[in-house]
Amino acid sequence: MENKKHFRIAVIPGDGIGKEVVNEGLRVVEHLADTSNKFSFESDYFPWGCQYYLDHGRMMAENGLEEIKNHDAIYFGAVGYPTVPDHISLWGLRIAICQGFDQWANIRPVEFLPGIQSKLNHPNKEDLNWILVRENTEGEYSGIGGRNFTGRGNRKEVAVQSSIFTEEGCERVIRHAFQLALKRKRKKVTSVTKSNAQQYGMVLWDEVFERVSKEYPEVETDQWLVDAMAAQFVLHPEELEVVVASNLLADILSDLGSALAGSLGIAASANLNPEGRFPSMFESVHGSAPDIAGKGIANPIGTIGSAALMLEHLGLPDEAKMINEAIRATTEDGVVTADIGGENTTKEVTDSIISHLSKMYTNV
Known part of the structure; x- marks a missing residue:
């Protein structure tokens, strides 16, 4: 052939x-x-x-x-x-x-397959499907940090774990989410952060999301804090289409979505x-x-x-x-x-x- x-x-x-x-x-x-x-x-x-x-x-x-x-x-x-x-x-x-x-x-x-008893009480479960887009190489899983002060004595060790958010890293994964949304029947991207508490890296993410979204006027957008989004997964999953989030947050939310699906x-x-x-x-x-x-x-x-x-x-x-x-x-x-x-x-x-x-x- x-x-x-x-x-x-x-x-x-x-x-x-x-x-x-x-x-x-x-x-x-x-x-x-x-x-x-x-x-x-x-x-x-x-x-x-x-x-x-x-x-x-x-x-x-x-x-x-x-x-x-x-x-x-x-x-x-x-x-x-x-x-x-x-x-x-x-x-x-x-x-x-x-x-x-x-x-x-x-x-x-995240897809709700027919014939599977899901954990979600929703009238139209088989119509639900959404995509988690997870930043996959930096953020909370950057691997930056260390453990020190063991010489000070028992129970005085200190561990530092740093999250790295680069403007380039945020932009490319956010843009990828918008490109995926253009292929879906409902064109919508939801950004998830915890920028009220993570005031540097995730505020940068929010700013990049706002800037990139202006290039896609045909795509509906919203922004949520991760704790509220966890509730949204359960209470109003019909509002979800493409959800983009950092390495850790999307990791957790995707497991929640899969568990809800069965x-x-x-x-x-x-x-x-x-x-x-x-x-x-x-x-x-x-x-x-x-x-x-x-x-x-x-x-x-x-x-x-x-x-x-x-x-x-x-x-x-x-x-x-x-x-x-x-x-x-x-x-x-x-x-x-x-x-x-x-x-x-x-x-x-x-x-x-x-x-x-x-x-x-x-x-x-």
Whole structure:
């Protein structure tokens, strides 16, 4: 077939259920590649994660970024295990990749899937969907600070953790949110800060938001403090379209949105380097869940949805849309895992998604 695209994917399954759900996502992508004949891909596996840390004293290879920088995308499982402190596992792998490859826009859709009992009491739940746009490389997760004064004696240590807000960093992620809003039926961007208490960095964010918004007169805007926005998520989610916030605030709000929709297990995300200077990384929002690893009951939907985001980023929007439609058809059929009230295994959910994809091609 002419112009058939070929992609190299760096696969980092990570820890716990990461290995299981990533393999299910790759099964879906492989099925689409074989059926559509529009693209092909090859996967290079990298065994980085907590076991790698226990064996080598680091979460990834010393030249890890160099090893994966020429791949077309990164497909990431999950990271974390009880024997390794969380700040080591997070900073040693996921944040190292996000910052090292300047993946400054983290996109986290919130969607209420049919057939799933959500935690939200709302008359039109299945019409709700919004996107969290998270600044992904600076802000509260800049990693600036330190611990000192241990020599003063017991319980006198001091820890300093600084947030870094640059005008460039604020502007590019806010502008990205406006560009996403232009593609939606309702064109609206909501900015979330805590600028009444964070009087420097987040006031800068507010000022940049106000300046950039003037370039998009067709886009409706509003600005909220994060505590009030948490209530808005529950009380008036129909007012949400594109929500843009700092690294920490969007991280928390996206988990709230996913929980309201039923489970973190259904939440997808994309860590984007929009300029394409480095590969972007795609991962589900949930953690490694070591307590259920190996039992075959992990929810693969978030990771499969992340594969859809990956295909869209790689220039295959039709295939991405088909995956999302197959996910919705599967949940509507009641084929779901235990975390959202079902009895199906990880493999059975994926099999159902693949079956619905096959039907779509049959009906074309």
